[in-house]
Amino acid sequence: MVRLPKLTTAEYTIRDRAIRAFNKPRTLREALEATRPHLLEVVPADAVALCLMPDTRSPVFEWLVPGHRLVILEQYAELIQHDPFRGPIFKRPHWVVRDSQLMSRKEFVGSLIHQRSLELGPRLDHIMAVLLPTRSGRVAALALYRHRPRAFSARNADILGSLTEHLADAVSRYCDLEELEIRARTLEELYRRPNAALLVVEPPHHEVMRTPNAAVLLERWFNPSDLHSSGIPLPLQEQLDALMRMTPDERLGKDSWVRVHEERYRKVQFMELSAPEGPSKWALKLEEIPRSIPLPEEMKRKLRPKEIPVAMGMLRNWNDHQIAGELKRSHHTVKTHVKNIFARLGVDNRADLLYQAAHLNIPV
Structure with a gap:
C-alpha cells in the first residue's frame, strides 16, 4: 500500500485523476499528455518530461515532453555529463530529488543546465526528479520544472513520491505491451496462428463485445464449470470484481492474471476504459504466448x-x-x-x- 502524505480533498481528487489518466490504455506519449495537467496542478509545476533509458548505465535516452517544447532537452546529449540529478536518482530509485537538496541556489544558477536554459528558453529555475525502474529492466526518469524562482518543497516531493509506484507500474505496462505486441506479431508469423484477443465488459457482469479469437482462447483455457453465469470465466470475473472495489493505490501490481500451461504463457491484462458518462467499461486483453523461440x-x-x-x-x-x-x-x-x-x-x-x-x- 502506498503511504500518502496529508492531502486536502481537492489534492486527493487531482492525484486520483492523474493516476487514472496515466493508466488508460493508450500509448505512453498520449498517457503522459493526458496526465500532464493533473500532475502540474497537484505538485504544482510548469512543465514535465519523461526520459526513457535502456538501463542506468546506458547513454541512450528518449525524452517525452507533453505540452510546450523544452528546447534544452532536445540538446540533452551535449549536457548529459553535466546533469547533477543522474547520479543521485540512479542510486535511490523512487526517491524524489530537488535541486535545493543537491546544491546551493548560487551553484544551481551558475550550473550549465540553468545557463543553457536561459539561452534556449524556457528558463528552468527549479527541478525535481525521480527514477522509475520498470519490470522490463528499462528505467524512466520523471522531471518536473518551474520557470520561476520558487523552490519545490518537501511536501511537493512527498506528493510526487506518492505517485511514483503508479507511474513506474504504468510505464512498465506500456513497455511490456510494446514488447508483447512485437512478440505477438513475430510469433504469429512463426507459428501461423493468432494468439491474442480482447473482451470488453460493462460491470458488474455484462459482456459488451469480444474479438473472434476470444472464444477460442477462453474455451481452451477454461472448463465449462469455470464459467460465471455471464459467460465470463469465474477466475477473471472474481479478479475484475476485486479490482473494481480497490482504490488506484490498491490496484498496483494486481491488474493482470497470468498462468503457465505447458510451454505457453496465458495472460489477461485488465484495463479500465474511460467513459464520457456512466460507469467505466473494462477491457480484458487475452494473450497466449509460447515461452520460447528456438535459437536459429x-x-x-x-x-x-x-x-x-x-x-x-x-x-x-x-x-x-x-x-x-x-x-x-x-x-x-x-x-x-x-x-x-x-x-x-x-x-x-x-x-x-x-x-x-x-x-x-x-x-x-
Missing part, C-alpha cells in the same frame, strides 16, 4: 559457446536474474554476455533479438 542456427554460429545458453534464456523471455539463476552464473557475467550477444548479432535489444530470431525461424 544462423545466430548460434555467431556466438561463443558460453553465450548460447544466455541467448536461449532471452528467447524464453527471462530477465538477467532468471538467466543467472538457471545457469548458475553471476548477474554481472550474464549482463556481460547479453551485451556481447547484442553486439555479435547486431541487434538493439531483447525485442529486436526476438523479432530477428522469429524471422530466421520462419521456413523458406
Whole structure:
C-alpha cells in the first residue's frame, strides 16, 4: 500500500485523476499528455518530461515532453555529463530529488543546465526528479520544472513520491505491451496462428463485445464449470470484481492474471476504459504466448559457446536474474554476455533479438 502524505480533498481528487489518466490504455506519449495537467496542478509545476533509458548505465535516452517544447532537452546529449540529478536518482530509485537538496541556489544558477536554459528558453529555475525502474529492466526518469524562482518543497516531493509506484507500474505496462505486441506479431508469423484477443465488459457482469479469437482462447483455457453465469470465466470475473472495489493505490501490481500451461504463457491484462458518462467499461486483453523461440542456427554460429545458453534464456523471455539463476552464473557475467550477444548479432535489444530470431525461424 502506498503511504500518502496529508492531502486536502481537492489534492486527493487531482492525484486520483492523474493516476487514472496515466493508466488508460493508450500509448505512453498520449498517457503522459493526458496526465500532464493533473500532475502540474497537484505538485504544482510548469512543465514535465519523461526520459526513457535502456538501463542506468546506458547513454541512450528518449525524452517525452507533453505540452510546450523544452528546447534544452532536445540538446540533452551535449549536457548529459553535466546533469547533477543522474547520479543521485540512479542510486535511490523512487526517491524524489530537488535541486535545493543537491546544491546551493548560487551553484544551481551558475550550473550549465540553468545557463543553457536561459539561452534556449524556457528558463528552468527549479527541478525535481525521480527514477522509475520498470519490470522490463528499462528505467524512466520523471522531471518536473518551474520557470520561476520558487523552490519545490518537501511536501511537493512527498506528493510526487506518492505517485511514483503508479507511474513506474504504468510505464512498465506500456513497455511490456510494446514488447508483447512485437512478440505477438513475430510469433504469429512463426507459428501461423493468432494468439491474442480482447473482451470488453460493462460491470458488474455484462459482456459488451469480444474479438473472434476470444472464444477460442477462453474455451481452451477454461472448463465449462469455470464459467460465471455471464459467460465470463469465474477466475477473471472474481479478479475484475476485486479490482473494481480497490482504490488506484490498491490496484498496483494486481491488474493482470497470468498462468503457465505447458510451454505457453496465458495472460489477461485488465484495463479500465474511460467513459464520457456512466460507469467505466473494462477491457480484458487475452494473450497466449509460447515461452520460447528456438535459437536459429544462423545466430548460434555467431556466438561463443558460453553465450548460447544466455541467448536461449532471452528467447524464453527471462530477465538477467532468471538467466543467472538457471545457469548458475553471476548477474554481472550474464549482463556481460547479453551485451556481447547484442553486439555479435547486431541487434538493439531483447525485442529486436526476438523479432530477428522469429524471422530466421520462419521456413523458406
